[in-house]
Amino acid sequence: xxxxxxxxxxxxxxxxxxxxxxxxxxxxxxxxxxxxxxxxxxxxxxxxxxxxxxxxxxxxxxxxxxxxxxxxxxxxxxxxxxxxxxxxxxxxxxxxxxxxxxxxxxxxxxxxxxxx
Numbered sequence: 001x002x003x004x005x006x007x008x009x010x011x012x013x014x015x016x017x018x019x020x021x022x023x024x025x026x027x028x029x030x031x032x033x034x035x036x037x038x039x040x041x042x043x044x045x046x047x048x049x050x051x052x053x054x055x056x057x058x059x060x061x062x063x064x065x066x067x068x069x070x071x072x073x074x075x076x077x078x079x080x081x082x083x084x085x086x087x088x089x090x091x092x093x094x095x096x097x098x099x100x101x102x103x104x105x106x107x108x109x110x111x112x113x114x115x116x
Contacts, residue, residue, distance in 0.1 A: 014044040024098040062093045
């Protein structure tokens with residue numbers, strides 16, 4: 001099997017995304033880091049040609065936070081292709097709107113924990 005995790009070509013872009021995290025990514029990362037939910041998460045991990053917001057290898061779980069840019073027709077189609085790719089590889093994708101996290105963090109965390 002070819003190496004699909006953390007492609008070297010995307011290394012600098014992953015680093016840049018970690019250094020320039022959005023406010024909502026910072027909020028969620030605070031709850032996910034250091035195994036606060038009982039499992040290890042990585043941020044800005046790549047699988048194939050895609051960079052993920054958060055990834056839990058143990059549970060094959062991908063968490064994506066969607067800002068307003070994800071509301072366009074093109075973005076929705078792109079996200080659907082991405083999600084299908086991950087599903088075919090055996091990963092589960094949980095998507096949350098930034099507003100969901102900002103308005104009800106506990107509900108988002110409960111949905112993540114319920115997956116476990």
